[in-house]
Amino acid sequence: MTKHHITLAGAAAIAIAVAAPVALAQDATVAKRVDKLEKEMRAVQRQVFPGGAPAFFEGEIAPDATPGQVVKSNSPVADLTARVDALESQLRALTGQTEQNAFQLRELEKQFAAYKAEMDKRVPPAAAGEPAATPASLPVVAAPRPAAPTPAPAATATPPKKPATPPAASAGKPDAARLALVKKVEIPSSGNEQQDAYDYGFRLWSAKLYPEAQAQLKTVVAKWPKSSQASYAQNLLGRAYLDDGKPSLAAVAFYNNYKDRPDGPRAPHSLMYMGIALDKLGRKADACKAFRELDEVYGTKAPQDVRTDAAAAKAKAGC
Structure with missing residues (x-):
């Protein structure tokens, strides 16, 4: 009888000893993933809202050697793992959107540069002063108040006799x-x-x-x-x-x-x-x-x- 009890007690102790490290390992894995997620989220925030708040830090993302594993259990650890998975999914979507926005911005800049180059080719910069026509309905350029009359113009300092050019x-x-x-x-x-x-x-x-x-x-x-x-x-x-x-x-x-x-x-x-x-x-x-x-x-x-x-x-x- 005593031997039997001792054997059962030994088996229970061994089971507890084995279960404890497993739970600890699971907790450590989830904590790692949460840390990694926080770092990635801060990096994305810096990309989307650069300098928006003093809580943003320098990049601290590094590849994780031990990818997380889903804990199949009804314990709080399983709930936390599910939430972490949801966060990871949202982060991937946000990262994808940021990359898409950056790509569109680059495309817009390319189009604008191409338009400038095309205009430079089509309109030769040589003729900075030469002919053209416009409708009478166009507004008159408001000239800065005409100065008082008297000889001494800008280009030829000779009164009404011989205007400048x-x-x-x-x-x-x-x-x-x-x-x-x-x-x-x-x-x-x-x-x-x-x-x-x-x-x-x-x-x-x-x-x-x-x-x-x-x-x-x-x-x-x-x-x-x-x-x-x-x-x-x-x-x-x-x-x-x-x-x-x-x-x-x-x-x-x-x-x-x-x-x-x-x-x-x-x-x-x-x-x-x-x-x-x-x-x-x-x-x-x-x-x-x-x-x-x-x-x-x-x-x-x-x-x-x-x-x-x-x-x-x-x-x-x-x-």
Whole structure:
């Protein structure tokens, strides 16, 4: 009898001794998987919300040599394992979505780069100042307040007698009637050479003396290429080409202004007018690309008049 009890007691002790390490091993395996999951989740959070919260840490994911095993039991360990499995599944889905978003972003960047390259090929950057045409309904570029009258313009410091560059713009010898019209345009003399030069070009454009205005505005851009005034002058140069019936040169002038001075005060205007010029050339697909780029690059930052005119121009081009 005593021997029998001793034998049973020994067997129970052995069973407990064997079961304990198994339970401990299962707990350790689940704890490992939870740790790994937390690390991976933090890595995904850093990818999806970079720098979003101070709780994010540096990458700490390393391959696990002992993959987890499902514990088939009704114990709390089994419940925890099921929850870990669900978490792993969600993490895989989130990782897949992040990778998909990154891929789409790369594709968008490629398309945009291809469009830029295509525009560079189609619109040769050489003709920064040449002809184009535009509808009368287009808004007039708001010139910075015209300066007070008096001789001493930007390009040729000689009073109403010989304006800066205009006469040279008439291809051959300007006739007397043309010269008389040019002389009627008052040359500003406020003491600000850069402003006066632009204002004089604006006045020539307003007087519909387009070749003279083009020559004067080119002078402003060449002399002060980095100034904000250059953005106004290059945009108005494109307008002068458009109004002069030369849409191809206008498209070039507008494109150069947008490309060289994307942050300039008249960059959104130039992008919108480039679309109009391309539409006049019968290149509707390219015109629509220009209007689309206006929306993508400037959006609501573009002045209201530009957005209004762009909407009308898009409808006209059938975009």
